[in-house]
Amino acid sequence: MSMLPRVCVVLVCLAGEGLAGNVTGRLDLPAPPERPPVAQRGFLDRTENPLTPVRPVNVGPNLVAVLEGEAKPQAPGQVRWELGGDAFGKPLLVVPMGAEVLITNTSGMPRTLVALEDPKLIAQGAITPGATKSFRAAEPKLYTITDKDVPHLRGRVLVVPTPYFAMVEVSGSKNEHGTFQIADVAEGSYKLRLFYKDGWIDRPDELVTIAAAKRNVEVPVKVPPGFPLRK
């Protein structure tokens, strides 16, 4: 390649970087949802400890903000996901469409994983301690990954058709605040959607526009009480 084309590529890249913006979200979270009832109780019902109130449900690991626009993921690459034995390192893993999910078993117990929505998504066979297994998320979809012998082991993989998404960090004494930041968002208009646990939250989507005049956008987001999901 001669010098001229190289210079052109660098200029284009610089110009592109110059048009990218950041989207920051500030969420006004409702009271966290009730802890789900015990699916398989023992001989006794669970009881609150007498020393201190029980901790509210931490919605952060299951709450994600997604900007949906015309931009499609480019070379999404590989995403690592830790399998910790009886749970995944992240209960909800968000990956751009086309990315490869690499699962690493960091526990001392072998696990045989399967995607409930697509049994052929993950190659058959156990993942022994220390071993890995990968699959490619080809279409935007929510996958539930589990081990049929260990039903309480359950993780979700959300495949989104955009490279712009971020997990929400929850703070406050009662988990009433949340924030997220999506960097390097290309110029354009996007819809901001919130995903919680098993589905999209039923609320009006915000329109987010990244323009040359306004590269950093802060979006106030209000989440309806109870984290209602769209049907």
Place this chain on the structure above:
Amino acid sequence: MFWSKIWFFFVAVTGAIALTIALVLPRPPARAMVTEEHRRLTVACGVIGILLTDDARKRVDLTGAFARSEDIIKALDAASGADRLDEGRMKTVRSTAETVMKGIKGDRQPDFAVLIEKRGRVVARVRLDDRLFGDLASGRPVIDDALAGYLRDDLWEINGTMYFVSASPVVKGAAEYVGAVVLGHQVTNELAKKLITSLSVDVAFLVGENTTASSRTIALDQVALKGGVGALSGQDISRDCQQNQPFPLRAGSEELTGLVSRLPGEAGGKRAFYTVFIRRPVELGFLSTLGAVAQNDLSFGSFPWIFVGGGFLLVLGVGIALMLLESDRPLRRLAAESVRLAKGDIEKLAEDAHPGKFGSIARSVNIHLDKVSREAKAAKKDLNQVLGPAPEGSLGTIDLLAGALPAVRPGGPGPAALPPPSEFRFGESGAQRAHPRPATPPPVAAPPPPQRNTPTSMPGVTPPATPANARAATPPRPMPAVAPPGPQSQGIAVEEAEGDAEELLEDEAVEDAPAERNDPYFKQVFDQFVAMKKSCNESISGLTYDKFAQKLIRNRDELRSKTGCREVRFTVYAKDGKAALKATPVKEE
């Protein structure tokens, strides 16, 4: 026999009813026993559920106490603040936990412990997989709840072993969660035995088809257990014992009855359950009930011997009485009458005097007697064909000489009536029943008698019952006053035949041996014949003894050859006002 049959029917029906009662009677108590057995199983199943729940409460309390241990709080607080967990920390925390566990008092020592930092990672394990650490345990519901601040229990199945586990949050100070602890108690045979101490049943804990603990070392029928668990329905497993029915269960050759109840928790998701079972009581049938009778059951105090004995005697007495009335006595009467018939005291059996079948027997005997009589008559007809037609009223004898009977028979008047010639009699004795023979020849009546065709009142000459030697012993034989054509002696049957006397006298003489012609018997007959001729005013010119004797001999031989008789008796009588002669064959039976 009617009432005897009724009685036998009554006795048979009573016996059948008694047998039915004996066979059926053990069943109600057997059903009651089964019902009681089921009730006992249901109660035991429920009690075991209560005991397990109570045990869970104690374990949760124990875990809470463990979690409040200062050493545990410090260890988990430190682990929660660390960026990563290493083996050194693991060993330190494990050692600390082991020390705390050893300090637990009571007979329910935990079999393992798991210590988890506040983010859900295992800091250390004690006594079970104690080299593993760092893995995320927060996925387990009981640990997730404990990290959130709840106390609760659960059941785990680890490597084919069932554990009752309980979890508690570890709280530092008054408000900060620093992790959680889990204590596990293995479900052991000792625990199973302890649970059934006062229940008189057995219990086994299973996960799927794997028996993890049992109060008895026994291989239960997994198919039956699977069916029992499959029949369980409803979400509330605490009502399994009350809502489900006991079912037959086998263990080798042992017959059991079992009841199952699902177990809760994680292990419940792997089809964990417990079964309560007892030995199925032997169903006592009739024979088994008899075998179970004790000596005391048959004592006078507990068994109505008087009632049973009285009933037996009553039934026996009525049966015997009916036998006597309807069988024995009529049979004896028939037997006695048969003896009289045999003796000749009666001619037929009295049919109407015997009831029922005995009358039928009498009728059958009489019918046979009539048949024999008819056959005898038929034999006489054959004689008539041989000897020619018999004179009217002669009843089958051969009228050899036509002539009228004398009015008065020699030897006195004859009987008013004679028995039919076909009737047979058995003499009481040979001497008594032998035909009587007068010691002297009967006098010939002088006036001619009125015309009578019946030989019943005529005089006759009876031949000897035995051949000539007998006659030689008693010559000359007198004519009997009565000459019935009946048998002459016991064992001798007599058939009579009549012939035409004129023909006999007119026939050519046959030369016979002079010795036979001089037989005094023939002379006697000749004299009677001459006397009868005279009494009938017939001429006796031309009548010579030799010619008469030859004719008699010839006719006697002829009768002998044709009838097979031994002797022939000749009787003189009057027929149509003329002297007649009748030849009667005497045949010994």
